[in-house]
Amino acid sequence: MNYRYIALTGVIGAALWIAGALAERGAFRDETATETSAASAVAPNVTAFVGVRVFDGARAIPGANVIVADGRIAAMGPDAEVPKGARRVDGAGRTLLPGLIDAHTHVFGDALERALQFGVTTELDMFTDHRFATAMRREQEAGDVPTRADLRSAGTLVTAPGGHGTEYGVSIPTITSPEQAQAFVDARLAEGSDYIKIVYDDGSVYGLQWPTIDRETLAAVVEAAHARDRLALVHMGSQRAARDAIEAGADGLVHVFADSAPEPELVELIAKRRAFVIPTLSVNQSVTGVASGATLPEDAHVAPYLTATEIENLKRAFPTHRGSKARAAHAFDAVRRLNAAGVAILAGTDAPNPGTAHGASVHRELELLVEAGLTPIQALAAATAVPARIFALADRGRIAPGLRADLLLVDSDPTSNIAATRAIVGIWKGGVEVTRQKPSRATTDGGRRRVDARGRVSDFDDGTTRARFGLGWSASTDQMMGGTSTAEMKVVRGGARGTAHALEVIGTVRDGAQFPWAGAIFFPGGRPMEGVNLSAFTELRFWARGDGGTYLVMVFAERFGMVPVEVPFEAGVDWREHVIPFSTFQGLDGRGVRGILFSARPGPDRFAFQIDDVQFR
Amino acid sequence: MTRTSVLATSALARPRRSRLAICALEAWYEFVKTLRLPAYTIPTLSFPAMFYVIFGLGLGVSRPVGETDAATYFVATYGTFGVMGAALFGFGVGVAIERGQGWLLLKRATPMPVTAYFFAKVVMTLxxxxxxxxxLSMLGVVAGGVRLSLGSWLALGSATVFGAMPSCALGLAIGYLAGPNSAVPLVNLIYLPVAFASGLWLPIQFLPTWLQEAAVILPPYHHSQLALAAIGADRGGPIWGHVLVLVGSTGVFLGAAYLAYLRDEGKTYG
Structure with a gap:
């Protein structure tokens, strides 16, 4: 062979080798660059968006330069000078938007991280554990948090005993009379609430019956909030309730009424009082049994960034009830008329309710707002400048010198085609570029793992916490929701009926979290909280013993949403078998079972119980 | 016997069909020979298994590595480690020893095409x-609760096996450069540190940052990233980048191997 061919092979090989290594290094560099800036909070260098269409919060400006330095917007305009050494981001054919603001969410767990992955840089929460909100706020104030959206929160909502908001299984303070209003509001502000959210809804719109506060209490709470210079926001579902709220002086409605065709006088009243509306069309649609988010997992721009749980939730709708008056058409009609009357409309998703996901759903809500008659520019303003103005977020919501560099760069032009907000090129929060991650979903096929034909779950006799199907057992506490309860789980000798082993759970449930719990959970699916069809069985059987306390079996199922249905059982000194028909769990038919949690109840002492021979029959 | 009749009956005038048969036969003998060489078989098969049991299973199967559990993650990395070793030792030490024994010399003197010799080694490595x-997969499934879809298993297996191309080529170069006694230490001197730096022992994320950055030049790093990509645990670099490095470095090593081969031929026959 000629040496020339060898040399050629060597040179081409070396070139390919180096090219591949550089490609990897490039990808890897991006990753570490964000990590280091996240870790050390070093002031980011200057970034320049060059020749980009800018939506500044009110209008589209073609061919502008936006200069970002030290996490703030330094200059913006067609003539803004690009400093030497700036990191240049090509803006040709792209649009730069202010980071999006979702004006109606419920924030817990990793909601804020998930929101940021889709360009939502601020979430306005409308009811969560105030301790969680306080923790988030504290970190936010200590320094910029470049890995998750910023939070403003209503903390604990204002509702009647047994009213909407209390059904999540935990005691929250409630209100019964106007006299309590000021003290109640002051207590919320002491907990850190940024604004006051009031539930004024008897459930009748959805065919349900909920206790609710009366008109006088509503008015008193609104007044109490105003006395402290805070916004009073009202959850309602009907036009009558909306009228009461606006007449009581409410600043805004956090949903839109959908019980009947909108009355012109009500629309006029809202416009005259300069109240605003966060329609949450996403849930208006889901509440009528149509999963509003079902199209998102089919969108090639969105799908790769969704987690499996989010996809599942996006495809779900609320269960509908007989006698429901809610119609999506009324909601769309109301938004159309409100917008025409000049009422400020804000984009809110009510994530993570059925049919929604934090972050992704804002893009769907924008689309729905355009369907309801907003222009794309109005819709974009509804998710940027308008909520920033109304919630007094003076440092964000627009692209202007001096404001936070919370930015979203997308391909093409959402000011003419709203769906373009999904074609995300890059996300910056406080000037720091966000690394988008594609959650890995390809690693397990556990979801198809077969349910044991005889319904056996675990007898623990192999000395492990493994189960015959599903993910097996894990300790579970309210720590994931900001609580402080603890639980330890281990397999111990001495099972029921003389068998070798049983599962022991020891811990403490501290009252204080929104939903206090601690115990052991069995996931029947291949992923945590994946629904599995157990309708071949009709009852849950298990043996239990313990410290004599009363414990709870909690069943999570798709039709219950995120709220489990619980049944108590006694764990005495001696082993005893418990047989609980599925129907005891609010008529559960065995379909879509996500998890079975054996939990202790709140109490001052450590709890200890053992379970064995868990099976479905 | 006349000169013509010798040519007519010898394998030199073999019909084309039998070349395949020769290759297959040579591959079979290579396989049988290797199987009977415990010095190769035992370490090649047991080291990856041992490491996998110690690190993949021993440290807790459900311990997370990034978004994947340890049991699944280490099937990919120790699989890469094992296949890389099989290729380096099979080629590097195999060729060097056979050269030293004069076995290659003998083979070159037979009418067997020289390609059959390399073909056999490639098949044996595969x-x-x-x-x-x-x-490793069986260990993972039985003892580590590893569950993958069929597609992921196939992708993982083919990435792990075929990603060993550069290691085969490098082994070949070493085999022609090193003597029969120096081949084993030389291969180990390259194999073990490079495997470590490529993240085959400990996940790459656990290594110091400078080493993580330097690793992108190492072909085994890309080999393991391809395998990890099959289970969604790679670092997110483009697949084509890995393929470029593997193909490119194979080319470079083959070029080096050919130079070494010419040098060797010069020494032996020149």
Whole structure:
């Protein structure tokens, strides 16, 4: 062979080798660059968006330069000078938007991280554990948090005993009379609430019956909030309730009424009082049994960034009830008329309710707002400048010198085609570029793992916490929701009926979290909280013993949403078998079972119980 | 006997069909020979398994590595480690020893095409590589609760086995450069540190940052990233980048091997 061919092979090989290594290094560099800036909070260098269409919060400006330095917007305009050494981001054919603001969410767990992955840089929460909100706020104030959206929160909502908001299984303070209003509001502000959210809804719109506060209490709470210079926001579902709220002086409605065709006088009243509306069309649609988010997992721009749980939730709708008056058409009609009357409309998703996901759903809500008659520019303003103005977020919501560099760069032009907000090129929060991650979903096929034909779950006799199907057992506490309860789980000798082993759970449930719990959970699916069809069985059987306390079996199922249905059982000194028909769990038919949690109840002492021979029959 | 009749009956005038048969036969003998060489078989098969049991299973199967559990993650990295070793030792030490014994010389004197010799080694490496991957996969499934879709298993297996191309080529170069006694230490001197720096022992994320950055130049790093990509645990670099490095470095090593081969031919026959 000629040496020339060898040399050629060597040179081409070396070139390919180096090219591949550089490609990897490039990808890897991006990753570490964000990590280091996240870790050390070093002031980011200057970034320049060059020749980009800018939506500044009110209008589209073609061919502008936006200069970002030290996490703030330094200059913006067609003539803004690009400093030497700036990191240049090509803006040709792209649009730069202010980071999006979702004006109606419920924030817990990793909601804020998930929101940021889709360009939502601020979430306005409308009811969560105030301790969680306080923790988030504290970190936010200590320094910029470049890995998750910023939070403003209503903390604990204002509702009647047994009213909407209390059904999540935990005691929250409630209100019964106007006299309590000021003290109640002051207590919320002491907990850190940024604004006051009031539930004024008897459930009748959805065919349900909920206790609710009366008109006088509503008015008193609104007044109490105003006395402290805070916004009073009202959850309602009907036009009558909306009228009461606006007449009581409410600043805004956090949903839109959908019980009947909108009355012109009500629309006029809202416009005259300069109240605003966060329609949450996403849930208006889901509440009528149509999963509003079902199209998102089919969108090639969105799908790769969704987690499996989010996809599942996006495809779900609320269960509908007989006698429901809610119609999506009324909601769309109301938004159309409100917008025409000049009422400020804000984009809110009510994530993570059925049919929604934090972050992704804002893009769907924008689309729905355009369907309801907003222009794309109005819709974009509804998710940027308008909520920033109304919630007094003076440092964000627009692209202007001096404001936070919370930015979203997308391909093409959402000011003419709203769906373009999904074609995300890059996300910056406080000037720091966000690394988008594609959650890995390809690693397990556990979801198809077969349910044991005889319904056996675990007898623990192999000395492990493994189960015959599903993910097996894990300790579970309210720590994931900001609580402080603890639980330890281990397999111990001495099972029921003389068998070798049983599962022991020891811990403490501290009252204080929104939903206090601690115990052991069995996931029947291949992923945590994946629904599995157990309708071949009709009852849950298990043996239990313990410290004599009363414990709870909690069943999570798709039709219950995120709220489990619980049944108590006694764990005495001696082993005893418990047989609980599925129907005891609010008529559960065995379909879509996500998890079975054996939990202790709140109490001052450590709890200890053992379970064995868990099976479905 | 006349000169013509010798040519007519010898393998030199063999019909084309039998070249395949020669290759297959040579591959079979290579396989049988290797199987009977415990010095190769035992370390090649047992080291990856041992490491996998210690690190993949021993440290807790459900311990997370990034978004994947340890049991699944280490099937990919120790699989890569094992297949890489099979290739380096099979080629590097195999060729060096056979050269030293004069076995190659003897083979060159037979009418067997020289390609059959290399073909046999490649087949043998693929077989051992497949055996290593199967062994780790079975360990993972049985003892580590590893569950993958069929597609992921196939992608993982083929990435792990075929990603060993550069290691085969490098082994070949070493085999022609090193003497029969120096080949083993030389291969180990390259194999073990490079495997470590490529994240085959400990996940790459656990290494110091400078090493993580330097690793992108190492072909085994890309080999393991391809395998990890099959289970969604790679670092997110483009697949084509890995393929470029593997193909490119194979080319470079083959070029080096050919130079070494010419040098060797010069020494032996020149």
């Amino acid at each position: 077989l051992f590589g497949t055996a290593i991957v199967l062994m």
